[in-house]
Structure formats: C-alpha cells, structure tokens
Amino acid sequence: MIRVIGIGSSFGADQLGWLALEALEEAAVPDLELIRLDRPGSGLLRYFEGVGKILLIDAVEAGLEPGEIKLLDRDDLAQSSCLTSSHGFGVAEALALAETLETLPAELWVAGIGAGNDRSSVPDLNKQQLLDLLARLTKDVPC
C-alpha cells in the first residue's frame, strides 16, 4: 500500500496536487490511500506516521511543462531561506525537519506537477503520466 498525499489549495494551479488525487480515485488504482492536504506546513509530518511508503504530489513552479508530472530528487526541492516561518514552512522544510527527527518513511517519493507561468489558471493534468508513474511505483514496490 502506498499513501498518496496531494498537497495544494483551492487557488489556481495550486489545485494540481488535489486534482491528481481525483484522477487516481477516478481510475480506481488499487492499494492506494489518498490524502488531500491544504498547505499543511509542519503538519505534514503527522502524515508520515504508520506507513512505510509515501508519494507526495505538489504543484511546482519551474522545470516542468504545464501539467507534466515527474518524480523529483530531494535536491530539486530548494528550501526557502524562510526556514522557521509559520507561513513559509513548505514541503522542503517539512522533509528536512522529518529527516532530522528521523521520521521519514522507509520509502518516499515526491512528484511535481508543472504549474505553468500563469498561477491563476489550472493547466490540464497529464493523467496518463500520472497513472504510468503509479504503475511504475507499484511495480517496483510489491504490495
């Protein structure tokens, strides 16, 4: 079983993480636990408990075509210099804190979805790429 966490908000392209979850639910991909989070900040760490395999999905601003989905390296996740801000504590900071506290799951993947330049509009999510990614992960990870 893989816990898939879609991170986002209801604003523009920031919805992409949530739309990915809807696509997975629609496709009835088996052995997934789907969790939708609204900008959890440091609260993300709570969702690392009790499961060994987690896929995080979030919209990213640069490096991908609008709607394109791709696994990211941890190095791709630039921490802001705003490390201890309540509002600025993002995914990269949460992962860094979880690593320090040794609470990262045994296997963790982070997938980015290209938000495009216009953050106010929502690009079409490449659903086939998403399903292919999950197929790869579930194949690599016997359930």
Place this chain on the structure above:
Amino acid sequence: MASKREIHINVPVLTRVEGEGALEFDVVQGVIQKLNLRIFEPPRLFEKFVEGYEYDQVIDMVARICGICPVAYQMSAVQAFERLFGVDPGPWVRDMRRVMYCGEWLQSHALHVHLLAAPDFFGFESAIAMAEKHPEVVRRGLKLQGLGSDLITLFGGRSVHPVGVRVGGFYKAPAQVAVADMVKQLEEALPQAEALVRWCAELDFPHDEQAFTSVALSEPNEYAIGSGRLVSGQGLDIDISHFESHFEEFQVPHSTALHTQLEGRPYLTGPLARLNLNFHQLPKPVRAVMEDCGIHFPSHNMFHSILARAIEIHLVTYEALQLLKAYQRPATPAVQFRPRAGTAFGCTEAPRGFLWHRYDVDDRGDIRRARIVPPTSQNQARIEQDLCASMESFGFDHDDDELRQRAEQVIRNYDPCISCATHFLKLKVSRR
C-alpha cells in the same frame, strides 16, 4: 563626528509566504533618528469582498483571511451577527466554541513557540537546526500543534479554513465517540503542556523592560477568549461597540497595513497583554505551575512573550479537556433566529491579539459595509516603538548580522502575520 547607518531589509517574494516587509532605520551617534517597519503586502480588500453577501456566507469568507487563525475571524464575525440579531445560542454552543478556539490557540502558539521563537533563545538559525540538538522539544511542539488542529477539525470539519460555525451555533455537533477520543488525547497532552511551561521558564531572557499599555478583552469570571469588554492597564474599560471612539486606524507612508493607536498612543495586544491583564483568572492548576517555576505577571519585558504563549498553551489544553469531559451531544447544534438590520460589532481574542469586526447589515441580513481590525495591524506602531528602545538598548557596536538577528527576534515576539517575512531579513548596511 556623527555617524549614520542605513539598514535596509528586503524580503523576497516566496510561494505561500504571506507578507512582505522591511525594516529601515537611521542611527546617529547611537540614537535612532528614524525607524520604519515597512510592509509592502498589497491590500487584500476583504472588507469590500464581503459587501452584498449574507451573514452566514461572510463567516466562511472571513476564515480565508488567515491560514493560521481562521477560527478567530469566524468567531468575531459570528459574535457580531448574534449580538445584532439578539441570538443567545446557549451554554453548549458557548462552551464548544471556546473549545474550538482553544484548538486554534494551541496550534498557533505551539507552532510559534517551537518553530519560530525558541531557536532564537538557543542561537539556532532555524527549528530544523534546533531539532538536531533538541529533537524531543520539537517533537513535543509538533504534537501539541497537531492536537490543536484536531480540535479545530472536530468542530470545523478541517483545520485550515474550517466550515462548522454558523449564526445560532454549529452546523453539526461532534459524535460522542469522537469527543471521547479527543479527551484521551488531551489527557495525554496536558503533562506535555505543563512541561513546556517549565521548559520556557528556564530560558535565558534578555533584560529589556519597557513601558507600554496592554489592551485585551476581559470577562468577570473567566480568562477572556471569545467575548468580553475591552480593557487596558491604564483604565480603559469599554464595550466593544465603543472601539471607534477610543482607537484610531490610520495610514502611514511606509506601510500598506494600517497602524492603530489608543488615544493617540501605541499599545500592545496579544498573549503578553492578556497575561498582564487577566493572569489572576488562570485556572488553579495553571497558576500552580507558574508559581512553582517562579513566574510572575504582569511583565513589561516583551521577550516574555514566548513564556506567555506557553502558559496559554497550558491554559487551553486544560480548559478544552475540562469542557470536553462534560460533553453531551445536544438534540440540535444551533438555535433559530431572525436577522435584522443594524450595525454589528464583534471582538474576540485571536492568538496574536484582539480582532475587532464591524458590519452594517440590511434587513435581509446582507452586508452593506464591513470593517476588520486585525491584531498585527494594531501591534505595528508598538513594534516600531519597541524596536527603537530595544535596538538602542542592545547597542550598535555589533556587526550587521547580530543587529539583524536581534531586530528579527524583537519583531517575532509579536508573532506578526508577517513573521515569515521578518525571519529572513536581508541586511544591507551603508555607512557614511
């Protein structure tokens, strides 16, 4: 020979960062000649957004103003409409709203204490750096923060922008089994909250006593959170509807956020102001821990703000537990009412200070005009006043990085919603 140092602090725009600001001051012979806390965040226009919308829609709309304290916005709004409509939702609603508000204080304070303020006292640049040396402290903070979020979710369906509050009560009453589970979690958290107070009491606080006026809500029989009269340490004692006769909001050239003054002078709102005015109303178990630790209020040292937040964490954990232990699911979670036209006033204590709302409502219950005065705006003038005194007291024989760090710590004592922006101030010093 006079020396002049210009310190410009610029904040880059970041995704999901709320607030953009800078600090600028000129020093001549060790004395600050000019100090501006510049806030560039564009106006958000919420007061105009809500015009034309119905009262219950407004309660969910204003929750969107802040991701950290949405409950406060909802509670000030719902109180305003209920006062205008003559609605008494009864003791069950009153108690459960207090529990929900306890959740918001718990999550907001736990976040601020552990991830923002505490690293300053140990010289860590961030909570992540602090977690390497003190992982148990950070874990405790995350646990308390999570519990606060769960309390909000219990009544609001979700912790970010909850949706459970309505005029007359709640849309839904939590199931007895869900409350029983929450009681268990609160019982486990109470010793942690007490330990947090003891831990904060041992911090090495800078000595920086300053004269300032504390303003907070006050109730005769409890530590005020969701209602009360506005009182100050200098004799103010007014109904919230008289706010505009004593407090003035005004524009300053260097900030897009309005400043507020009480009778023409800056004042403090927030946890330290509340403790200063209402500490005698803390429950006995909370006061017992304070006495055991040698903690005394009132305090005029702003660096005690972290301690005030820790004490309020203990307070809300204890109060939420007591109120939920007595929980009985009601037959209906809301009472009936009829809207009426008039001017509605609401004021409650958000985690960062009192939050005042005014709505002009027509006979259909639609909003014609709104005014919202948040705590961060109220504290801005006081922050500038504090920075002048604190930085002169700290002295300017420090390198730029030390000056920046001290200025940031002073600003963080207020936990402004621009705290993010103020944490990573970039310092550019030009001397001539």
